[in-house]
Amino acid sequence: MSAPVLSVRDLKTSFFSQRGEVQAVRGVSFDVHPGEILGIVGESGSGKSITCMSILRLLKSTGRIMGGSANFDGQDLMALDQGDLRDIRGNKIGMIFQDPMTSLNPTLSVGEQVMETILRHRKATRAEARARAIELFELVRIPSAAERLKSYPHEFSGGMRQRVMIAIALACDPKLLIADEPTTALDVTIQRQILLLLKDLQKRLGMAVILITHDLGVIAEVTDRIVVMYGGLVMETGPVHDLFATPKHPYTQGLLASVPDLRDDTHRRLTPIPGSPPDMAHPPEGCPFTARCPHAMQQCQAALPPVFGEGQGARCWLHHPDAPKVAGVNEVAA
Amino acid sequence: MSEPYSSLPTPGKVSEAPLVSVRNLHKHFTVGRNLFGPKPTLRAVDGVDLDIYPGETLGLVGESGCGKSTLARTLIRLYQPTSGEMLFDGTDVAKADERALVPFRRRVQMIFQDPYASLNGRMTVRDLIAEPLEIAKIGTPESRTEKVHELLARVGLHRDHANRFAHEFSGGQRQRIGIARAIALEPDLVICDEPISALDVSVQAQVVNMLEDLQDQLGLTYLFITHDLSMVRHISDRIGVMYLGKIVELASNTDLYRRPSHPYTQALLASIPVPDPTATRPSEPMRGEIPSPMHIPTGCRFRTRCPMATELCASTEPALKDIGGGHLAACHYAGDAVTPRAA
Numbered sequence: 001m002s003a004p005v006l007s008v009r010d011l012k013t014s015f016f017s018q019r020g021e022v023q024a025v026r027g028v029s030f031d032v033h034p035g036e037i038l039g040i041v042g043e044s045g046s047g048k049s050i051t052c053m054s055i056l057r058l059l060k061s062t063g064r065i066m067g068g069s070a071n072f073d074g075q076d077l078m079a080l081d082q083g084d085l086r087d088i089r090g091n092k093i094g095m096i097f098q099d100p101m102t103s104l105n106p107t108l109s110v111g112e113q114v115m116e117t118i119l120r121h122r123k124a125t126r127a128e129a130r131a132r133a134i135e136l137f138e139l140v141r142i143p144s145a146a147e148r149l150k151s152y153p154h155e156f157s158g159g160m161r162q163r164v165m166i167a168i169a170l171a172c173d174p175k176l177l178i179a180d181e182p183t184t185a186l187d188v189t190i191q192r193q194i195l196l197l198l199k200d201l202q203k204r205l206g207m208a209v210i211l212i213t214h215d216l217g218v219i220a221e222v223t224d225r226i227v228v229m230y231g232g233l234v235m236e237t238g239p240v241h242d243l244f245a246t247p248k249h250p251y252t253q254g255l256l257a258s259v260p261d262l263r264d265d266t267h268r269r270l271t272p273i274p275g276s277p278p279d280m281a282h283p284p285e286g287c288p289f290t291a292r293c294p295h296a297m298q299q300c301q302a303a304l305p306p307v308f309g310e311g312q313g314a315r316c317w318l319h320h321p322d323a324p325k326v327a328g329v330n331e332v333a334a
Numbered sequence: 335m336s337e338p339y340s341s342l343p344t345p346g347k348v349s350e351a352p353l354v355s356v357r358n359l360h361k362h363f364t365v366g367r368n369l370f371g372p373k374p375t376l377r378a379v380d381g382v383d384l385d386i387y388p389g390e391t392l393g394l395v396g397e398s399g400c401g402k403s404t405l406a407r408t409l410i411r412l413y414q415p416t417s418g419e420m421l422f423d424g425t426d427v428a429k430a431d432e433r434a435l436v437p438f439r440r441r442v443q444m445i446f447q448d449p450y451a452s453l454n455g456r457m458t459v460r461d462l463i464a465e466p467l468e469i470a471k472i473g474t475p476e477s478r479t480e481k482v483h484e485l486l487a488r489v490g491l492h493r494d495h496a497n498r499f500a501h502e503f504s505g506g507q508r509q510r511i512g513i514a515r516a517i518a519l520e521p522d523l524v525i526c527d528e529p530i531s532a533l534d535v536s537v538q539a540q541v542v543n544m545l546e547d548l549q550d551q552l553g554l555t556y557l558f559i560t561h562d563l564s565m566v567r568h569i570s571d572r573i574g575v576m577y578l579g580k581i582v583e584l585a586s587n588t589d590l591y592r593r594p595s596h597p598y599t600q601a602l603l604a605s606i607p608v609p610d611p612t613a614t615r616p617s618e619p620m621r622g623e624i625p626s627p628m629h630i631p632t633g634c635r636f637r638t639r640c641p642m643a644t645e646l647c648a649s650t651e652p653a654l655k656d657i658g659g660g661h662l663a664a665c666h667y668a669g670d671a672v673t674p675r676a677a
Contacts, residue, residue, distance in 0.1 A: 220607065
């Protein structure tokens with residue numbers, strides 16, 4: 001496999017408030033390879049968005065990166081100053097966020113906002129930037145591209161605004177695109193338009209994509225590889241097909257079991273995960289899923305498990321060679 | 335348009351009279367201003383026919399702006415309907431005044447989407463849940479506290495929680511408090527407006543299971559409004575699909591997913607992201623976006639996005655008609671082809 005575009009190692013981020021330290025990200029490692037779509041899935045508070053905001057160094061003033069590295073294009077993003085970061089963000093790394101209304105400037109035409117990005121990072125005249133903006137609008141399939149450059153964000157629907165955001169993110173041919181819940185605010189038919197557009201653009205432009213979402217359906221549909229996060233940690237990682245076919249971590253299994261199967265007519269009762277996620281101001285010493293896990297052991301409470309397994313790795317003591325056999329987790333039914 | 339109170343085809347399993355019967359219901363809003371003409375009208379609910387039967391869960395799906403939340407608020411009479419008929423247990427409530435609505439208000443309750451915004455942060459859980467009982471002047475303070483404890487147990491919370499405030503609870507727990515409040519008066523109909531959309535996946539299943547248990551225990555009837563097409567199939571007996579203020583298709587849940595007959599329903603179901611990477615999907619997304627409810631297309635309201643629209647669709651609005659076995663669809667061509675879309 002070729003060298004990763006982005007290599008994150010042992011990233012730790014905390015927030016500081018009157019309540020004390022909240023450990024949002026507690027040692028996250030993963031790689032993103034050229035031309036792949038990596039999905040990061042997790043529930044609210046799992047640390048998935050904070051991981052990406054840390055990589056981009058876009059944390060709020062109360063947040064601080066406590067350790068780790070993120071190697072991108074031969075540089076450690078954690079070691080760069082803000083000036084160098086500004087040359088990378090919007091240029092080599094494109095970004096799309098959940099809410100296209102608040103991410104766009106309401107007082108500037110959308111064309112101006114696309115051109116702004118181009119003029120910031122490229123040696124181009126206004127006419128060249130404008131030509132590129134039209135090209136980008138056509139790329140993301142905004143009809144009558146040249147005319148729509150003059151429109152303001154409020155004149156666009158949610159789906160069209162997200163297309164504008166994608167056009168801005170792609171303006172400088174990024175090597176990596178980070179999309180944080182890009183379709184969560186959109187209706188299901190529009191969501192599908194945007195997801196298929198993203199997937200198509202990724203193929204044509206050959207960039208790597210990190211897609212952050214809580215929606216297992218979205219993950220299954222567009223990603224190549226998945227990182228499952230819980231309690232500020234990567235719980236399981238692997239190719240999308242393996243992870244959905246044979247999830248190894250009890251949390252991944254619980255997550256998959258708690259969504260209704262659309263093709264199941266039997267109306268069986270759902271199997272929720274009992275309890276609620278841990279309080280990250282006081283994270284448990286051992287595995288953060290222990291309190292909700294149906295297979296929890298003494299060991300789980302005592303110490304944080306390492307990641308077991310190559311290719312598809314799970315952070316779970318049940319995958320330790322000496323662990324007792326549990327049907328469906330570390331023992332495949334005959 | 336259908337005659338008021340002429341019966342719609344009933345679903346197979348229920349034979350009783352409907353609890354709620356709505357005919358040609360409209361709710362329009364006037365918006366903005368126009369100096370030289372009539373004020374523009376937003377037709378949020380634009381001619382809905384609907385029956386809800388006792389004990390069933392009727393799912394209502396549609397995209398944002400389709401009018402599903404306005405319909406819910408009109409059904410519970412938070413809004414006064416612009417026109418149309420609304421029978422609740424045989425009584426017309428569409429034009430009734432507040433005084434006449436008192437018994438109706440006790441029998442119909444609502445669970446709201448946002449468990450953070452819908453609970454008063456200055457009230458204890460005990461006061462939140464006892465409030466409907468106080469308004470209805472039921473019992474003494476002591477008996478109400480007793481009832482609160484019983485309700486807390488029903489929704490899976492502890493009686494010690496009664497003296498705490500809503501902000502001390504997680505989203506899922508808050509939604510349980512909202513549900514306890516909604517069932518305090520032992521209503522007949524509970525309107526659930528996106529009750530799980532704000533919750534995490536693992537918690538959604540907890541709340542849905544609880545709603546199903548409460549329905550069995552208390553004999554509740556649910557109108558379940560959501561944009562989550564997977565969950566609505568799981569929880570509903572029948573499902574109505576709304577588009578631009580109108581119900582365009584209504585069928586039993588199995589029937590709707592196996593045999594979607596309105597092109598809009600077909601497109602909607604084809605858009606659901608399936609949590610299975612091996613699933614094969616149609617590669618073309620539905621084109622266009624939902625038009626503004628201030629400018630509803632003439633004829634069939636879906637024709638501007640419909641892949642098979644004809645001249646007939648532009649000139650004549652299709653009625654919601656039975657295409658077999660109580661499966662209703664408002665499309666001129668529904669039922670013509672048995673399998674309109676290859677799976």
